[in-house]
Amino acid sequence: MSFKPISDIGEFGLIERIASIVAPTCETKSRLIEGIGDDCAVYELSSSTVQVATTDLLLEHVHFDLLTTPLQHLGSKAISVNISDICAMNAKPCYALVSIALPSKASIEFVETVYRGMSETARLYNTALAGGDTSASSGGVAISVMVAGEIEKEKIAYRKGAQPGDLVCVTGSLGGAAAGLRALMREKNVMLEHVKHGETYDKDVMSNLEEYSEAIRQQLLPSARVDIIDFFHKHSIVPTSMIDISDGLASDLAHICKRSGVGAYIEESRIPIFSQARHIADEFQEDAVNYALSGGEDYQLLFTLKTEQFSAIASHPDISVIGKITPEEEGLLLSDIYGMNIDMSTLGGFNHFKGNE
Amino acid sequence: MSFKPISDIGEFGLIERIASIVAPTCETKSRLIEGIGDDCAVYELSSSTVQVATTDLLLEHVHFDLLTTPLQHLGSKAISVNISDICAMNAKPCYALVSIALPSKASIEFVETVYRGMSETARLYNTALAGGDTSASSGGVAISVMVAGEIEKEKIAYRKGAQPGDLVCVTGSLGGAAAGLRALMREKNVMLEHVKHGETYDKDVMSNLEEYSEAIRQQLLPSARVDIIDFFHKHSIVPTSMIDISDGLASDLAHICKRSGVGAYIEESRIPIFSQARHIADEFQEDAVNYALSGGEDYQLLFTLKTEQFSAIASHPDISVIGKITPEEEGLLLSDIYGMNIDMSTLGGFNHFKGNE
Numbered sequence: 255m256s257f258k259p260i261s262d263i264g265e266f267g268l269i270e271r272i273a274s275i276v277a278p279t280c281e282t283k284s285r286l287i288e289g290i291g292d293d294c295a296v297y298e299l300s301s302s303t304v305q306v307a308t309t310d311l312l313l314e315h316v317h318f319d320l321l322t323t324p325l326q327h328l329g330s331k332a333i334s335v336n337i338s339d340i341c342a343m344n345a346k347p348c349y350a351l352v353s354i355a356l357p358s359k360a361s362i363e364f365v366e367t368v369y370r371g372m373s374e375t376a377r378l379y380n381t382a383l384a385g386g387d388t389s390a391s392s393g394g395v396a397i398s399v400m401v402a403g404e405i406e407k408e409k410i411a412y413r414k415g416a417q418p419g420d421l422v423c424v425t426g427s428l429g430g431a432a433a434g435l436r437a438l439m440r441e442k443n444v445m446l447e448h449v450k451h452g453e454t455y456d457k458d459v460m461s462n463l464e465e466y467s468e469a470i471r472q473q474l475l476p477s478a479r480v481d482i483i484d485f486f487h488k489h490s491i492v493p494t495s496m497i498d499i500s501d502g503l504a505s506d507l508a509h510i511c512k513r514s515g516v517g518a519y520i521e522e523s524r525i526p527i528f529s530q531a532r533h534i535a536d537e538f539q540e541d542a543v544n545y546a547l548s549g550g551e552d553y554q555l556l557f558t559l560k561t562e563q564f565s566a567i568a569s570h571p572d573i574s575v576i577g578k579i580t581p582e583e584e585g586l587l588l589s590d591i592y593g594m595n596i597d598m599s600t601l602g603g604f605n606h607f608k609g610n611e
Numbered sequence: 612m613s614f615k616p617i618s619d620i621g622e623f624g625l626i627e628r629i630a631s632i633v634a635p636t637c638e639t640k641s642r643l644i645e646g647i648g649d650d651c652a653v654y655e656l657s658s659s660t661v662q663v664a665t666t667d668l669l670l671e672h673v674h675f676d677l678l679t680t681p682l683q684h685l686g687s688k689a690i691s692v693n694i695s696d697i698c699a700m701n702a703k704p705c706y707a708l709v710s711i712a713l714p715s716k717a718s719i720e721f722v723e724t725v726y727r728g729m730s731e732t733a734r735l736y737n738t739a740l741a742g743g744d745t746s747a748s749s750g751g752v753a754i755s756v757m758v759a760g761e762i763e764k765e766k767i768a769y770r771k772g773a774q775p776g777d778l779v780c781v782t783g784s785l786g787g788a789a790a791g792l793r794a795l796m797r798e799k800n801v802m803l804e805h806v807k808h809g810e811t812y813d814k815d816v817m818s819n820l821e822e823y824s825e826a827i828r829q830q831l832l833p834s835a836r837v838d839i840i841d842f843f844h845k846h847s848i849v850p851t852s853m854i855d856i857s858d859g860l861a862s863d864l865a866h867i868c869k870r871s872g873v874g875a876y877i878e879e880s881r882i883p884i885f886s887q888a889r890h891i892a893d894e895f896q897e898d899a900v901n902y903a904l905s906g907g908e909d910y911q912l913l914f915t916l917k918t919e920q921f922s923a924i925a926s927h928p929d930i931s932v933i934g935k936i937t938p939e940e941e942g943l944l945l946s947d948i949y950g951m952n953i954d955m956s957t958l959g960g961f962n963h964f965k966g967n968e
Contacts, residue, residue, distance in 0.1 A: 257719070257720050258720065259719070260713065260715075260718065260719055261715075262719065265745060265746075268745055271719065272722070272723075272726050275726045275730050276726060276729070276730045276733070278730060278734055279733040279734045279740045280739045280740070280741065282737050282738075282739060283705065283706060283737070283738075283739040285705070286739040289739065289740070289741045289742060290741070290742050292742075294742065295706065295708060295742035297739075297759075299656055299657075300656075300657065305662075305759075307708060307741070307742070307757075307759070308708070308742065309708040309709075309710050309742070309744055309755065309757055310744050311668075311711075311744050311746060313712055313749065313750075314749075316712070316746060316747055317746070348640065349640060349643055349652065349654055351664060351665070351666040351757060352666075353755055354668075355668055355670055355673070355753075358616075358617075360617060361614035361617065362615045362616070362619065362625065363614050363615065365617065366629075369629050369632045369633060372633070373632050373635060373636050376636040377635055377636045380639050380640070381636065381639075382637045382639060382640040382643040382654075383633035383636045383637065383646070384637065384647070384654065385647050385649075385652035385665065386647070387666055387667050387668050388622060388625055389622075389668060389670070389673060389674070390673055391673060392670065392672040392673050392750070392751070393670075393672075393751065394749070394750065396753055398666065398668050398710055400664075400666055400708060400757040402662075402664070402759070
């Protein structure tokens with residue numbers, strides 16, 4: 255018997271295999287409305303209300319680097335990225351469970367600082383930290399967060415549901431998190447070089463990170479767009495589809511298109527780019543648009559909307575229309591600033607087991 | 612500033628610190644009925660129904676050893692131990708979320724086998740595997756499982772609620788999991804010695820594990836007592852308090868007593884001991900009662916009951932009355948087979964960050 259490495263099928267191929275193995279368990283529960291395949295699982299609570307639930311497992315050395323991540327920010331981000339998945343269903347968060355595994359060198363103060371970050375952020379989003387698990391780790395720190403949220407059944411937004419003609423919209427601006435990571439990684443390497451050569455690494459040799467601070471903040475301390483969900487609910491806006499941008503605009507739009515059976519046409523000039531991302535991209539001789547398309551971790555919302563609802567969002571200063579949904583056979587096209595159409599499916603997002611593809 | 616190691620306060624001290632840090636988040640949600648401190652968090656779904664939710668993070672080298680754990684059993688146990696926490700609230704499971712992090716050497720077949728174990732066990736307990744997360748790991752395998760369950764509000768059983776005079780009851784028999792672990796660890800050491808000396812480790816030199824098979828099964832493939840919850844619901848039995856035995860009878864009874872503000876008097880002769888555990892304990896020149904008291908991982912239910920309800924459980928072949936609840940000032944006493952009273956608080960259960968205490 256030969257064993258195939260996971261990289262043969264990649265993260266999304268693996269998820270498909272898992273989905274088929276667990277399918278028989280889902281058939282036993284008629285109240286399970288949506289299993290694997292969206293930002294959250296969807297479970298019926300009553301004839302009018304559903305629960306949405308999501309989880310993320312964050313590992314040191316894979317998902318975060320304690321050399322560049324303040325502990326309080328680590329706790330905050332662990333909560334925010336899960337609440338972002340709740341928002342992606344047009345739902346509001348209710349409670350969270352948190353598990354943490356700690357190497358023997360971790361101090362009480364270490365744990366308390368991480369939890370203070372979690373607690374402050376959870377309170378900001380009106381989410382109760384309701385329980386969890388603590389244990390020892392033989393490797394690095396591991397944090398698992400689960401968040402449950404709620405929404406009226408008719409207001410839920412899935413990845414599926416986009417229709418040709420719908421507007422493609424995005425909140426905030428993109429590429430900041432990837433740009434911030436660039437700046438942080440460069441500084442980390444400077445530091446490691448100093449340490450390697452026995453040189454002092456202090457304020458005198460540190461780069462002035464001030465000019466990157468907004469992008470670094472976006473990387474270390476992203477927000478979940480609960481404010482946008484409040485706006486939607488207040489104005490009775492129900493996106494025809496929605497996802498949060500965790501892997502990059504290209505990859506996350508592809509998820510919507512695949513699940514909805516549609517194509518999309520995006521205009522590069524309309525993609526809102528995080529201001530400092532342009533500056534950082536210039537320094538690295540890269541393109542900030544690529545940070546937006548493939549960088550990921552912006553945790554903005556990408557959604558589609560019936561054109562009739564345009565007037566409802568037109569006045570919102572933090573929502574941009576970047577294109578429209580097309581029939582499936584037209585594919586995923588990006589019209590660049592010269593008017594050339596680029597096949598977006600050749601761009602990738604972050605994929606565990608393959609790295610950036 | 613000095614940093615204190617977690618071992619200064621132990622797992623339960625750490626949980627108390629965390630509970631105080633997250634308390635402000637719980638105050639924002641009036642629907643959160645119970646936060647940290649029980650087997651599950653309890654969240655109000657409607658005026659008559661609550662959701663109970665629990666999570667466990669399982670790490671290779673800490674919680675499981677792939678040398679002695681078949682992958683399918685690993686998947687099964689990850690689900691069972693969480694469902695056991697749902698049972699401990701007198702609730703039934705609804706759905707589960709699973710996260711898995713995999714080292715680069717893990718094959719597709721590895722993941723599929725783990726998920727097949729999860730899927731078969733989840734189906735057995737009528738629980739939908741509804742979603743989760745997959746990612747790479749730079750260390751060993753990590754599995755995080757969250758299970759949500761449901762119960763009518765007036766039927767929920769907490770750790771608190773035991774009253775002096777109540778009967779102390781336990782399901783099944785105890786000590787099997789600890790005994791099985793003993794047998795497995797000895798065999799693992801035999802194997803490692805052979806490997807170390809370049810000798811073949813095959814059927815000819817392997818111990819005959821057949822005579823330990825029931826105890827090993829109890830360690831590798833524990834059951835959650837959903838059948839007992841069905842029995843309780845059918846006969847309108849609501850325990851005054853309940854917990855599942857994951858740390859050992861002594862430690863888990865202490866949790867009930869602490870949360871309820873009571874003491875307990877247990878008769879050693881009434882503690883049901885797993886049959887093969889006696890045999891294995893004899894071989895190791897140990898006491899099987901200690902496996903029951905401090906071994907843990909039996910995943911049986913420990914509960915207290917008003918004496919008036921005794922007749923309702925008397926006919927159940929798999930429920931034993933092992934003692935009674937006493938006033939707090941009488942402490943936790945174990946009456947041994949010679950009639951001597953032993954202070955159970957000097958016995959310990961498993962405690963991460965301290966090991967067996």
